Amino acid sequence: MKTRTTLRLQMLLLGLCLLSALQCPAQTQPAKLAPVYPGKTWSSADAPEKYGWSPEKLQQARAYSGTIATEAVMIVHKGVILDQWGATTKRLNTHSIRKSFISALYGIAVEAGQISVDDTLEKLDIDDRAPSLTADEKQATVGDLLKARSGVYHPAAYETASMKKKRPARGAHPRGAFWYYNNWDFNALGGIYEKVAKQNVFDAFRQHIAAPLQMEDFQVPADTKFVNEPASDFPAYVFRMSARDMARFGLLYLRNGKWADKQILSEKWVRESVAAYSKTGGSGGYGYLWWVAVDGRHYPGVKLPDGSYSARGAGGHCILILPEYDLVIVHRVNTDIPNKVTSAQLGKLLKLILDAKPTDFK
Structure with a gap:
């Protein structure tokens, strides 16, 4: 008898709990504010x-x-x-911030299937003035250049005296093995982008970045300039902003x-770009x-x-x-x-x- 009474009380309590849960609104998390x-x-x-x-x-x-x-x-x-x-x-010279601008353009080109970070200089038919690139140097990939690890130590435009002094000898390091802040990599990336995208880097930046972001001051061609030097076929691309x-x-x-509501760069590209290699x-x-x-x-x-x-x-x-x-x-x-x-x-x-x-x- 005692067992039956206990069982009835337990069932009654369970029913009251269920009824309470149905009558009480579920707690909700505060709405997350939209990014500004x-x-x-x-x-x-x-x-x-x-x-x-x-x-x-x-x-x-x-x-x-x-x-x-x-x-x-x-x-x-x-x-x-x-x-x-x-x-x-x-609007002032951005100097090497130009390199992060070109990185963004590569993110768009990769997403569009125009190029892969695994493409080699050989596949892209990239060379430079004499002394031209060696067969080993042409195995460097776009990813190697983006990381400044190409192993191509050809003279480059827009190098500072310090960069020239620190530049390793040709063939000193294989592709991917050594980090050197290398203007050849950076300038060649501009030339490669123009070749695969079939668009001037400055016009591309205006179209794909500046316009959708509604930049207020940046103008093409007023705030852009190519710097050519006899050392290389690849000019530096200079931005003012x-x-x-x-x-x-x-x-x-x-x-x-x-x-806003447009994914200009893929999250994957941003994540890869700001990883330390x-x-x-x-x-x-x-x-x-x-x-x-x-x-x-x-x-x-x-x-x-x-x-x-x-x-x-x-x-x-x-x-x-x-x-x-x-x-x-x-x-x-x-x-x-x-x-x-x-x-x-x-x-x-x-x-x-x-x-x-x-x-x-x-």
């Missing part, structure tokens, strides 16, 4: 403190930048301008290649024409979160992407005149900016 993108113009935060940033510490960063050769800074958090100062609309347009490019990568000392590592933070190392004096990476140009130009913080920082220098911000100075500035971030940043 600029339209024809950027939106700005009303006040940095509303995003948890310290205005006082941002002012310290701004004050320090006034003591070095900084021309402009833009800080984009969650798709809006958190803070900015200097000549953010001025404003800080606010460079911030759009950085935001494209921060959003994994997506711009080589160790580069204090700067961390090197991907597909992108510099990659490794174990916090990227610039002197500042530790960055995992997954951070940057496009860099001589003199202190930088597009720094920090996915952990949903953040893009652009730094410009007027290198049209003899100006330079050293890596140590830029590292200090970046630390001052990041010191202003929310303590519970994410």
Whole structure:
């Protein structure tokens, strides 16, 4: 009898629990906010403190930048301008940031089936002026060039004196075995792209990147120039761009290649591009024409979160992407005149900016 009573009570309790579950609405997770993108113009935060940033510490960063050769800074958090100062609309030489631009074009060409990172120079019928490429050098792949590991040490256009001095001897390393910051690789990639895409790199960038991102200042041909030199058949491709347009490019990568409702670059390409294939000392590592933070190392004096990476140009130009913080920082220098911000100075500035971030940043 006692057992029957206990069983009835258990069944009754079970029924009450089921009834309660049916009557109570299920708990729902708060809706995830859609990523923010600029339209024809950027939106700005009303006040940095509303995003948890310290205005006082941002002012310290701004004050320090006034003591070095900084021309402009833009800080984009969650798709809006958190803070900015200097000549953010001025179109300046991007120097080696051009290489990250060409990396993006390769992502589009690979996705379109126009080229593969496994294609060799031999397959693509690529050669250069005498002394021309050897049979071994022609086994280098597009991927090797994107990683600056081609093993082709042919003289190149737009090389600095330092690059020429450090360039290994022809045949010193086989393809894929050694990282060297090699203008031959970078310039040849421009020529290869034009050959397979049948389009000038500048027109392609305008069509596939600048136009869909609604860049406000970039113009073709005014902001573009090929630099030809007798050493090589492959010219350097030089871009001028404003800080606010460079911030759009950085935001494209921060959003994994997506711009509003359009996937401009595949997520796979972005992921592969910002993986570190080589160790580069204090700067961390090197991907597909992108510099990659490794174990916090990227610039002197500042530790960055995992997954951070940057496009860099001589003199202190930088597009720094920090996915952990949903953040893009652009730094410009007027290198049209003899100006330079050293890596140590830029590292200090970046630390001052990041010191202003929310303590519970994410």
